[in-house]
Amino acid sequence: MTHDVMSGGQPIQQPDDTRALLETIYQQARAIEGGEVASYIPALAEVAPEQCALTLATLDGQSVSVGDAAQRFSIQSISKIFGLMLAMERVGESLWERVQMEPSGQPFNSIVQLEWEKGIPRNPMINAGAILVADVLVSRYSASKNAVLSLVRQLCGADDVFADGRVHQSEMAHGHRNAALAHLMKSFGNIEADVDEVLDHYFWQCALTMSTQQLARSFAFLANRGVCPFSQKRIVARRDAQRINAILSTSGMYDQSGEFAFTVGVPAKSGVGGGIVAVVPDYGVIAAWSPKLNHYGNSQRGLYMIREVATRLGLSVY
Amino acid sequence: MTHDVMSGGQPIQQPDDTRALLETIYQQARAIEGGEVASYIPALAEVAPEQCALTLATLDGQSVSVGDAAQRFSIQSISKIFGLMLAMERVGESLWERVQMEPSGQPFNSIVQLEWEKGIPRNPMINAGAILVADVLVSRYSASKNAVLSLVRQLCGADDVFADGRVHQSEMAHGHRNAALAHLMKSFGNIEADVDEVLDHYFWQCALTMSTQQLARSFAFLANRGVCPFSQKRIVARRDAQRINAILSTSGMYDQSGEFAFTVGVPAKSGVGGGIVAVVPDYGVIAAWSPKLNHYGNSQRGLYMIREVATRLGLSVY
Amino acid sequence: MTHDVMSGGQPIQQPDDTRALLETIYQQARAIEGGEVASYIPALAEVAPEQCALTLATLDGQSVSVGDAAQRFSIQSISKIFGLMLAMERVGESLWERVQMEPSGQPFNSIVQLEWEKGIPRNPMINAGAILVADVLVSRYSASKNAVLSLVRQLCGADDVFADGRVHQSEMAHGHRNAALAHLMKSFGNIEADVDEVLDHYFWQCALTMSTQQLARSFAFLANRGVCPFSQKRIVARRDAQRINAILSTSGMYDQSGEFAFTVGVPAKSGVGGGIVAVVPDYGVIAAWSPKLNHYGNSQRGLYMIREVATRLGLSVY
């Protein structure tokens, strides 16, 4: 394999090479110390901290995994992409009158910025923006949770994706900052439905559990101009796939998004459950998971694995 | 590999088609009303407002232009890329201890964010970051202006690139907000040289005048993994070309960067002189110019032309 | 009457003179145009806007009124003083670990400042501070509303003081900004009780209705070093009376507190129902009411009446 060949567009890896590469990176990641499991709710704090998984799914339909790649975990903010897709489908361009598409330059849960922007969240990847999206779903779908479940199950090709009830309830009980964001938006007239109902959907969605194998498969359409490479079904319009990738590029990795673009250079989304999904247009999806987080809330080992795969395979879009 | 393959497999445009496409887009742009010429200094306010130019330079060495593409204008913030390149070369990774690489989520001249971040600018494309970069140049080069001139002249292949002395002096006299940013960084210990000397370099650099033809040629190396496609000389390491493109993607278009990524999807930098340069990795550079600005400070017609070229040619990196 | 004599400590007004002075000021106030009745809830917006009342109660037990001084109105933020008194009594100095005593320099409902200060309100007169005080009452009194009612009825000498149920319910339904403040404090661990219960007490307390005659009598103890001049009962310690007056001086008039100190110079508290109560240490209390508010949320005519009485009688404490 060489970087140059790869970036010329030809496949550079045979499956065996890919597996060996992923295995090497996975073993290196497992040696990384430090980081903290998310502890703001007990249900998340109890996860076995050393678990680690890496999956690479390419557009030719191959999927290679190492580690705990079949183990399901709380996908948390990664679920924001599912919500966004459904809201874009339902309300179209008018969505962008209620939420911007600009990077925030602020922590993911900043209430200061929301106040300045008069209740209009900076983008749908920060919490306020995702809560607004949840309001769209609750207001415009007769059964918003079912709509999400249908989408997710279709994308990952599994009928048994569920939300973790204990995580869901625990978030409800401890989610006072998110409640503050929702009430502030409501006070600006930017939430239509009942605040408690919106928060219920939002926390439920965050509590979905999936494995890296499922995540890699679910987001492959974003690398394939909107078409699922496994089912060949069009999931979203090509333009919308590019738009979602653009938002992930500027805003997907919390307040480390710029550094991630700088050092890795692909659209990605992370969650405090320790998962990260990276989309490589015209190539495939890398999904990584390990529960211990850096101080930005991104998985420490996950970041390492994504960065190494992207760098060694020359996957930067820039 | 060709861009055609990348964007879906079909050949899109022959050279003649390209000229016709640019001409069409240029004529449409000229019909756009509204916007305001930058008026914060008299020297900029006096430019003929209806001027308009568009250049597309591709990696095969072709360059196609329409409109006032040989007319030089004040490149303003586009010059920040030149400064950044020289600072990266001179101080390496240590640069990133003094300036971050995160999108700002704030106006380009925000002093609030600089205060919160204790004098560490969010990125080198906002004014504070570019002033920090100017401090590096003034402190580490024996003749910082000459260093910039040499680089620019080499990149655009012209020996007669100069700063406009009247713009330079006018900025010095009216640049109190930038002076505030510089003094605030100095108070945090993040400016080494004399503040007046740093500002002199910064304003001088912003006053450089170039045409869209020169800009397109100058930035072609960023689309070509660091190698100038005209001279075949390596300008920066491949990794640094990707890094600069990443910063442009998240932070190049002021507080419209997210929307630009969303709707256009390529790294770009704009200046209040009305110029915009967009880098399409593995394809080429689009440079546009027209003086009237929207309220973000981006050229109204310039934005239109860049977006149309990118969209019609399918150039989004996402 | 002369200013000098007054400020030398002697009574300068005979009762008849006082009545004539108040009548003159009242008539001038009624001629003032402009201002807007609080309209954020229907129940407040429906009040007859031209009503106007002025009462001066002095420490010798006299009380002189003009206008609609027996008409009860929604005292709103004036109630924050009653809540504060009960919280100070119940938890003593430890209260000041949970709320500061500094002027805010921000709108009364600023969520930005509350975020910066990590959920510790700047003072008990802004909404966040008063909600925190409500949390103390709800947590530490078996029947917090009864505790407030008992205090208020004792102070004003009337058994029929009530909260307006319609205003109370209307505030509950529209109080999303206050809910955001409460949830944000809860997320910082600075609210003990259930958020909904705290908000219920807070909104109920704001919905108390009293007349200027009742308000003037109720706050006379603050002008009399803690002793009610009518009943001769000590209400609070002398030091606490001074402390409450100090807080009113720096923070009682919303974001117009500094100007009020500058132009009037006495401790005072205002409410969006249009009431203002001013405490003149060692002299008495001025209570004014008229529903139309200036853009700070202070009664326009009320401000005029208080300022004129204080200025003409030379009552500034400075």
Added chain:
Amino acid sequence: MTHDVMSGGQPIQQPDDTRALLETIYQQARAIEGGEVASYIPALAEVAPEQCALTLATLDGQSVSVGDAAQRFSIQSISKIFGLMLAMERVGESLWERVQMEPSGQPFNSIVQLEWEKGIPRNPMINAGAILVADVLVSRYSASKNAVLSLVRQLCGADDVFADGRVHQSEMAHGHRNAALAHLMKSFGNIEADVDEVLDHYFWQCALTMSTQQLARSFAFLANRGVCPFSQKRIVARRDAQRINAILSTSGMYDQSGEFAFTVGVPAKSGVGGGIVAVVPDYGVIAAWSPKLNHYGNSQRGLYMIREVATRLGLSVY
């Protein structure tokens, strides 16, 4: 009227008692450990840290001192009152269009608030406000420093008050945050004169050196409705004396102003040189000095001495 009557009716202190009281308080203050001498410029950092002084000047012309009360020190921000007096005299009410009179709720050198308020400082006691006042002096007086010197020498009755040249120069060299404030105001059009000239006046004024004896005498007119009790000359109008006292009450003690009102209850101004001057209307002035500061920038021992004198003599205006 006498102060004794005001504070409850009983005579409190004979002169001998006063000296004994001050001596007791002074000795207690000297036992207080902790705090830090201002170290942002070398010239201030070198002062002998254990020095301590206390002066009480009453309106009957008495002045009692203990400790290093004849020792001159850098009065720093206390000088803001002198500047304000001259600006009020020269431009009258129009001053308040360029600076507000509201407490800031922010650190004394906040640039964030100045940005929000579009270059209009919150009050003349924070740095931005005092720099604005310096602009008025520089613009409207032919020799602004002489104007200040004349005023100060008249007030304290000494011809040999000077600025410390070394402190002045040192502030100039290190005052980048103040320079940032000045340039930001200039960028908003709220500074008329040359920024360097304004800063030169401002830093010079801060470098004035006076003793507690001189300070107590200088500010006695503020306690006496504008008339100097020593010379019987009217210094400012009665209304202006009250207004200055009002500003000191809400904004004189940096971000500890509210707590100071709460616990002490008199108008006061402090400086980072360790001096504090407290004005007791109709009674006199307390001046204290000791160089070690608490984290708000107020003298630790100075605060103790002022509070004890005010509390034991019952001097709160509230």
